[in-house]
Amino acid sequence: MSARQVTLAEVAKQAGVSLATASRVLNGSTRQVSGDLSDRVLRTAEELGYVPNASAQALARNSSSLVGLVVHDITDPYFSCIAAGVTRVAEEAGLVVVLGTTGRRPEREAELLSTLRAHRARAVVLAGSRTTDRAAQARLAAEIDAFTEQGGRVACVSQAKLGTDTVVPGNRAGGRALARALAELGHKRFAVLGGPPELVVARDRLAGFKAGLADAGIAPPVVIGGAFTRDGGYEAALELLAAKTRATCVFAVTDVMAMGAMAALRERGVRVPEDMAIAGFDDIPTLRDTVPALSTVRLPLEEMGEIAAGLVLDTGRDEARTVRVAGEVVLRASTGQN
Amino acid sequence: MSARQVTLAEVAKQAGVSLATASRVLNGSTRQVSGDLSDRVLRTAEELGYVPNASAQALARNSSSLVGLVVHDITDPYFSCIAAGVTRVAEEAGLVVVLGTTGRRPEREAELLSTLRAHRARAVVLAGSRTTDRAAQARLAAEIDAFTEQGGRVACVSQAKLGTDTVVPGNRAGGRALARALAELGHKRFAVLGGPPELVVARDRLAGFKAGLADAGIAPPVVIGGAFTRDGGYEAALELLAAKTRATCVFAVTDVMAMGAMAALRERGVRVPEDMAIAGFDDIPTLRDTVPALSTVRLPLEEMGEIAAGLVLDTGRDEARTVRVAGEVVLRASTGQN
DNA sequence: GCGTGGCGGGAAAGCGCTTTCCAGCGCTCC
DNA sequence: GGAGCGCTGGAAAGCGCTTTCCCGCCACGC
Missing domain, CATH: 1.10.260.40 (lambda repressor-like DNA-binding domains)
Incomplete structure (x- = not known):
């Protein structure tokens, strides 16, 4: 043959x-x-x-046409939207994107970066969330350095790392604005499904939310941790119900978690929003069509992917840039009054 | 530096x-x-x-560690689930997956295959649906030949192509079983949101559904075309309502379309399932949690991705193999009585 | 008329690795 | 004791491309 x-x-x-x-x-x-x-x-x-032969070209030119994209879970709409943005830009530039998934294990991020370095990827977009795990962060930082020293560019989505381009969503500001908006709806007692405490994204959103409540003169919320997934939200919501707080409104730091939480509430016969209002964060497309539609903070996810790819492929500038994108509070049926 | x-x-x-x-x-x-x-x-x-240096290795060995994955839209849960399966298997095998998106333009499939060939990808999984567009199919077939002649393997998900490994979901059988199950629920008049007529997947599901209705001695359904997307389902549902058929149950050939359709029905004040029952196909994870939960034909999407990757990475056998995966009817609230 | 410079074409030196081929060495086996 | 063998290490020939360097040619200016 x-x-x-x-x-x-x-x-x-x-x-x-x-x-x-x-x-x-x-x-x-x-x-x-x-x-x-x-x-x-x-x-x-x-x-x-x-x-x-692309390999031969890459070898001779000492630079390939590969762009890396590292996500935790491509199945999660948050990541798949970002991925869509990144691939669009990359493909327009005649580049090819290689997809790496970490399965939410922080150490995989560094491994993948090393692989990407082996392939002489010319750029990488890191979409995974930053953790506070020291060892993993140090290893990652070392890999990022190695990668950039070799001439590649790195952009992070939603996690500021020194020396890399970054797309930073307004996690804190968004959480804060959301809290105020919910307070205006008349809620007094809040709970938060806060995700894993070591995730910076989760912490920022939570911190912002708390600040917003404080702005409105409202007592701090009950916070329940859990995984950053649909199932994490589900479990956390069950835990919330078991705790018998008097909260009338719950904020899940992620739409995906909110989805799980709503399922749990429904199973337990808690009506949304009558018995319990709920809001999320991200505005993933699927949840716009659910009943009740989810109140949330909208992030332009695909655009964030595009921006990140744009930053990382713009060979012109050399210093690291940061682009902030604002979240926009979107109130829908899940918080009632709408 | x-x-x-x-x-x-x-x-x-x-x-x-x-x-x-x-x-x-x-x-x-x-x-x-x-x-x-x-x-x-x-x-x-x-x-x-x-x-x-992976490029140098690829050049010297004349074979790279790249696996291609071609999808229409990574944002669509159908594809992102398959992608998750493919990446898992590929990463376990120490390979790297290259993600290409077509944006549902059939001609992009051939282009991407050519790019992948340039990169000497050792295998490719084609997850896009087959169309009946002759020219595009011919071009694609030529690229597939070129790719395999060069020593790469190609697997298709849900579209049997001569000479490639294939994972075939039971589209026809699933549609048929679904129709029978819905008939048993007592529905007599059906409509189908059939997607684009040139997509083989859509046609098969529709054909199976019709056959199932025939089995049950029920008149053929009203069929309404449209795009294979959420918006396509939305539009098609509006059209269905405008047509004032007497259908009591509508089958959307895709869960994603069903999602759009449900949104349309809701907007028009049509209650699901009381006024209109609805069922989809695929069982994408997000729709299990919606209200009402969607009745559908479950496909093991991630597993299908894993199987496809497994086929294509199994260098042992040389002839093309076909793996069939069965769909399983799952009745939920959207069709009532449950 | 000849030096100059610009320009299009080709030879060849890599790019970083794999792999073949050969040399040397210590064994075993008659 | 020597032929033959198996095994390990190194030299070197590629893999398919880019790019430098050089050469010959032509147009030009003095």
């Missing part, structure tokens, strides 16, 4: 030109090639079905 | 061995190396922070 792949050398020979000329014609260069030869090369390349 | 990357040659020199020996130690080979030298190489590699 395996018809040997057509090489540049074959094209060159067939077209009766040198390797150098063929390369210049087919893969761009500053040098000019006469129209005559150029045509001939183009034609034979076409005829032979020549496709350049 | 850019501290030059550590090369094998540097490691070898530092460790006082030849390039060949260093390569054998670090990157596996059939050949043995004495424990003494081996240790020395391993140690210096560690010290220097050596990471093999």
Whole structure:
């Protein structure tokens, strides 16, 4: 089988030109090639079905056309939206995105970065959330350094790391605005499903929310931890109900968690929003269509992916930049009065 | 900046061995190396922070560690679930997955395959649905041939292509079983939101559904086309309502479409399931938690991704294999009586 | 007329790795 | 005791491409 792949050398020979000329014609260069030869090369390349060997190009140029994308779980709409943004931009730039998933294990992030470095990826977007796990962070920082020293760029979504481009959503501000909006709806007693305490994103949203409550002169919420997933929200909501707090409104730091929480409430016969109002964060598309529609803080997820990819592919500037994107409170049926 | 990357040659020199020996130690080979030298190489590699250059390896070995994955839209839960399965298997095998998105343009599939070929990807999973567009199919078939001739393997999810491994969900059988189950619930008049007529997946599900209705001695359904997306389902549902059929139960050929349809029904004040029952296909995770929960045909999406990746990475067998996975009817609240 | 410079073309030196081939060495086996 | 073998280590030839360097050619200016 395996018809040997057509090489540049074959094209060159067939077209009766040198390797150098063929390369210049087919893969761009500053040098000019006469129209005559150029045509001939183009034609034979076409005829032979020549496709350049990307590995060889990468080796010779010492830079590949790969862009890395690291997420925790591609199944999570938060990440898949960001992924959509990143891939769109990358593909427009003629690059190819390699997808790495961590399964929420922080140490995988560094491993993946190392792999990406081996592949000489020219850039990486890190969409996973930052943890406070010291060892993992140190290892990650070292990998990031190694990666950038090798000439690659790194952008983080929602986790400011020194020396990298960053897209920072207004987690704190969003949480705060949401708290105020909910307070205005008349709620007095709040609970928060706070996710894992070591996740910075979760902490920021929680901190913002608390600040917002304080602004409104409302007592601090009951906070219940849990995993950053639908099931985490489900469990946390059950725990909340078991705790018999008098909260009338619960804030899940993530839409996905809110989804699980709503399922738990429903199972327990707690009506939303009559018995318990609920709000999330992110505004993932699927939850706009649910009943009741979820109140949340909207983040332009796809756009954030696009921005991150844009930052990381913009070879012009060299210093790290930070782009802030604001969250927008969106009140829907899940908090009533709407 | 850019501290030059550590090369094998540097490691070898530092460790006082030849390039060949260093390569054998670090990157596996059939050949043995004495424990003494081996240790020395391993140690210096560690010290220097050596990471093999994947492009160079790919070039020298004429085979890379890339696995392609082509989907229409990574944001669609159907695809993101499959993607999760594929990446899991690939990462376990020490491979890296390259994600390509077509944006539902059939011609992109061939383009991406060509790119993947340039990168010498060792395998590709095509998760996009097959269309009946002749030109696109021909181009795609040619690219698949080129890819396999070059030594790569191709697997398709849910679209049987000659000469490739395939994971085939029971679209027809699932549609049929669903129709029968719905008939048993007492429905007599059905509508189908059939998606784009040129998509084979959509056609199969529809055909199966019709067959199931026929089995139950029920008149053929009203069929309304539309896009294979949430918005497509939304529009199609509006059209259905405008058509003033007397259908009491509507089958959306995709859960995602069903989601849009439910939103449309809700907006128009049509209660589900009291006024109109609805069922989907795929069983995407998010819709298990909605109100009402969606009746559907469950497909093991992640598993399908895993199977596809498994097929394509199993270098043992050479002929194309087909794995069928059955859909399982799951009746939930959206069809009432439950 | 000849030096100059610009320009298009080709030869060849890598890029970092794998792998073949060969050399040397210590064994076993007659 | 020597032929033959198996085993380990190293030299070197690629893998397919980019890019530097050089060469020959032509147009130009003095």
